[in-house]
Amino acid sequence: MHAYYFDNLPTDQRLPHITDPARPVSPETLAKLGVLSWVVPVPPHAASPSNSQGISEEEDCEVNKVAKERGYKNRDVINVSREGMGADEEIRYILSGSGFFDVREMPTDAWIRIAVAPGDLLVLPAGIYHRFTLDTKDQIRALRLFKDEPKWIPHARSAGTDANVHRVGYLRDVGAVGA
Template identity: 30%
Template structure:
């Protein structure tokens, strides 16, 4: 289950209802999906073939299509990151820079864990949303953020897009980011 760490105060927010309420106030969508719909042999597997990725998508098809129909997403895929990913550390350095997009950035974590660092309202500042399997988040367009992995260094996630070509990161220099 997701939890939040507010960087300015050190406060931690736990519990699905509390996390959802906080994120709602920040304009960030949060849901929790039942990942037990994914076949057992694919759960906690961090190297997936294209066929296995399609199986993950098919197993969560109802959730994906429901979210897509309410938010306008027209394309989705599965990404995997783990020690098997070539140049993982270099790739993470590229991710770990505050940026924005011209559409929502959506992740549904199906295995492993990750962290979204998001700029909140002025009174909140930056906060970390620590995600694990089943957690779904949508960071609104033009909202400064970045995504990285936890110390576990492995994740499988579904990404959903409005623009079929995918999103492009726009660097966001922010002296408030610490």
């Protein structure tokens, strides 16, 4: 996993968008934003398109340990490609392909780009402004973990989302607003 500041140039979103000079972002900076990450090798069977669950809940691996520790009970596998293009924190485990998660840094509001590839396990906290895009390979397969029933509802940034209980809790957690 590689994180860096996004250049905000109006070109193809699927390009890396690395600033010149590059401005890397450390795991410690991401952790202050509540973004956690691990690299967990993908078992060969998990990357197979015919495997509908990625990894089973019974397998002894770091993904399942993180899911259990964080209270995640459900999962699914999502295939995102150019052809087929919530309120909870999000856990994503990349099984194949690659892409970019962008998160907003607090308090600067700058975009930080996180390049993900097979084996990357990423936790995005509830309430953080974020987005996902494919890279130029136009394909990614990821295991998504959910605390309750699988769901994902996009919320565009607005005064309403700024006042959302999850957003307010996130800002409090990262010290951007008083308790």
